[in-house]
Amino acid sequence: MSTPGFILKIACPDRPGIVHAVSHFLFSETANILDSAQFSDTFTGRFFMRVHFDQTHQGLDLSKLRKNFIEIGQKFEMEWELFDASSKPRVLIMVSKLGHCLNDLLFRTHSGYLPIEVAAIASNHQDFEGLAKSYNIPFHYLPLASATDARKDQQEQQLLDLIDQEKIDLVVLARYMQILSPAVCKKLAGKAINIHHSFLPSFKGAKPYWQAHQRGVKLIGATAHYVTTDLDEGPIIEQGVERVDHAMDPEQLAAVGRDVECMALSRAVRWHAEHRILLNGKSTVVFQ
16 A cells, blocks of 8 residues: 655754744645654754655645755755655565575565565575566576676676666665675665674674574674675664573574564665665664
């Protein structure tokens, strides 16, 4: 089910008059505010706001709204975006050989729980081609076994071409176990979400469940974050945890962690699709 209306996201230096200016603008456009959330960060001096509004009569146009809001944006030094709330982002899901997050995302999307359109699935293995076909989603095999640097560059160019061809709005790394190059990370800044199977910033990199077992942790977790050039250090969107104990081996920790990974990733994707996330330096503001 699509969401009606429009969504305005704002980030700017905090100062008096911002809420009044936005409210007056929407009133002048004969818009009706459906819900609104705001946050003032006293540590950074930044102000964040998300407004979901609808039209009181037919005639509100997205391009016209954007044009009319430019003056206010400039006055308050805003970083702002205005979206059609009914438009679903086109998503590319990338996966390797573990498919629990992929399967969960496909089921939630097919069931109407995630407001996204899965335009394609890409993988460096062929394991989930059948799953993609069962949902009638194009599957793209981008192999990397024993890849040279030249082959890696070629594979990433294929990936970027696919993103352009399919007009992808969001890339989701659903346990895609390859490191993207800095160039690709920069191109996808703010438009790629990764799920890491630990409670970051603990246990970055490979085999975090083994690292957790060696340290005897009592809680394991998963972290959904935006992709940056720094491995597993992007702005955190959502995290989940589950209690474990000394009797569990790394494989048992991984089994428990799969459910946590699925929940954290699906929430992050939904909040991104609903334009609930604003970047705040190396962190995020999430209006749930």
